Amino acid sequence: MDILSSAVSALLGGWTLPAALAGVVWGILGGALPGLSPSVAMALLLPLTYGMDPTAALTMLAAVYVGAEYGGSIPAILIRTPGTNAAAATTIDGYELARQGRAGEALGISLMAGFVGGLFGLILLTIATEPMAAVALAFTPPAYCALGILGLSVIASLSGKSLIKGLISGILGLMIATVGTDPVSGVSRFTGGSPDLLGGIRPILVMVGLFAVTEMLSQISTPAWDKASSRDTRLKLPSFKMWKRLWKSQVIGCTIGTFEGLTPGGGGSIAAFLSYNEARRWSSHPEEFGKGSIEGVAAPECANNVVTATALIPMLSFGIPGSNSAAVLLAGFLLHGLIPGPMLFQKAPDVVYGLYGGLFAANILMVLVGLVILTPCIWLVNRPKPYLIAFILAIVVSGVYATDASLSDLWLVLIMGVVGYGMRWLGIPTLPMVLGAVLGFLVESNYRRSLVLARGDHSIFIQDPVSLGLLLAAVALTAYSVWSEFIKPARKLKNA
């Protein structure tokens, strides 16, 4: 009751509501701009919050996170370029739907799925922070390593026609993740002496190159364009009938998103890919996945918005930021003299509950803002292609440059674009590579950390119950995917 009244009073009085609106709008823009990650969008706003009341300031930052995780799906669907790491899984079916002239439908689904996910996560955050925090504490280095491996096991089902090509792609991604400072010894690896590479290659750069630049390159080399008139240009929200089809994928997204949010490190990307994979397995129309499935949009988008709320649990209860975005929010707390951690709920409950209220408002505002801006977005990508391609490249380049004002980042993106073009030409899927680049560091650093702990004894991965469970799940997932993707179809072919 206390929570409710604090939340309501925070919403009605003062600047919380306008702050949430400003945050959501900025977040959607930042998320939609490929190359600008949610954390950067948040960090850019941070100096503005110095003079604000803490509840409004934190609400604004958290609203940016909510908006950005949703905004990332807009370019993923419309131009096959995830605006954020976590939207990578959405490109698979989202862009396919857009190509079939169903962009409005796909955007409507991702908006509503994100809303459902965001609210679900928020409810958990409000009522179950304490038990959930215990889950976060149960994750030791071996468990994190196993979690990353579980994420990588999805490669088997993202490989398309050839498992070998999928694995090649995945390993390329893992190789990219080894660039930078060695996580255990601190030695510089594959940096060629350049300080720009000390911190490693950020996955978002790999993604922007492999998706946006590659897509533009291959669009340029295709002479004939789809006619713009053949597409629907209006946003379409899911009907009741469609909701009934989507509920299963939403449940999957919510469940997986919850746990991923709690475990710092993996964040939205593992959640999105795992829930895409599970949604496909449990769907009654698995054959549509990869060819424009609405469930393939709903599941990952639901999951990555659940993460926006559950990722706050370890941050608020331990003061431990699980992701870059949570780290910026943590900085926001510190700037206002609030120290997240076990005492926060006793010392500044009004701020915490006010933040919950602000997040609630942010999720609703996200839908309203989405309704307003999505139709113009669709209109925008239906302009003549030469303009569009120039426009997209300009946005991508400026987005990447704006983050760090670094030319080497820009070169990396362009190189990745060419690599992606080559891979497409050779028929090698790019998604496994993205997954490898996102998860490589998590897996490697925790693998080696575990071995330091166990003095080289690998049984630590079996002795840790969480690790054991996740590893078994990974084995089961891989076996199932290989069976259903490659062995079963081959047998069918033989029998026929």
Next chain:
Amino acid sequence: MMRLAAAAFAVGLALSPAASMAQAKYPVPTVTLATHSSAGGGSDVFLRELVKHVQPIIGANLAVSNITGGSGARAMAELAKSPANGSIFYATTPTYIQTTLLSKPAVGYDQLDPMVIVFFDPTIIYTRTESPHKTFADVVADAKKNVGKQKWGAANPASLERIAFEKLNKITGAKAAIVSHEGGGDLMINVLNGTLDIGVGEVQELRSQIEAKKVRLLAVLGDKRLPELPDLPTAKEQGVDLVVSKFRGLAGPKGVPDDVAKMWEDAVKKALASPAYKDVYSKEALEPVALGREQARAFTAKFADEVKASLTELGVIK
């Protein structure tokens, strides 16, 4: 009112000619204070707080600029090519020395000139409340008895804290496993869930856990106890000579005039003495040192040599 203030000012001037001599006009109207940390990061917060208290004393506009990327390499390069007239300084931390040693960028710490060192950040060894070890001496005794059994965690692989634990291993012969992490938060989880025996970190990272009595502080790695935590003995008092000195200061391009450096030294000293600033930094358990230019140069050179020797010994650099 205006006239009264002016009159008071004039009287003040007449009464203290020496003070008016010292308070010469700062040579440029605006000073950029650059940091490699992004908005909200450690050095960014340090600078913004410093600006609040030093700006009125020094009589110039102080603007914070975040030159992120390359772990300080880009900020150092920017500084080295800036005019040495007191219009730009860089917030120094051990990071800029480590980056120079680790990646040998075109412009390193040795091409900047330390001007003032403002604070030392105290470093603390801690464990979780459930741990059987009550004091740091207990930990050391146990480590010596059970060689090769203990697990210690440090924040980053090339950090001063890791170097300190490697030293501790050498002093005690404990052969403990030293696990490095991706920051203090990561490390704290593994101390809280019992994966590690001890961790090492800064007071402000631990404050909330200290208040909630989830962690037990074992030793401060400094020459003397902290005024904020008078009951916490140093490692030295517990029989192990282990000191980590992390610093926060300012450095400029080479050739900044001595009188500018002196103005900064005086301004920083005066700001550190003000109750308002004292309130803020003592809450974070920062130790005010205000080393002037000569001292800062000597300290930085010695510090860099020590870190270089330690990193070479660890095999991190050749």
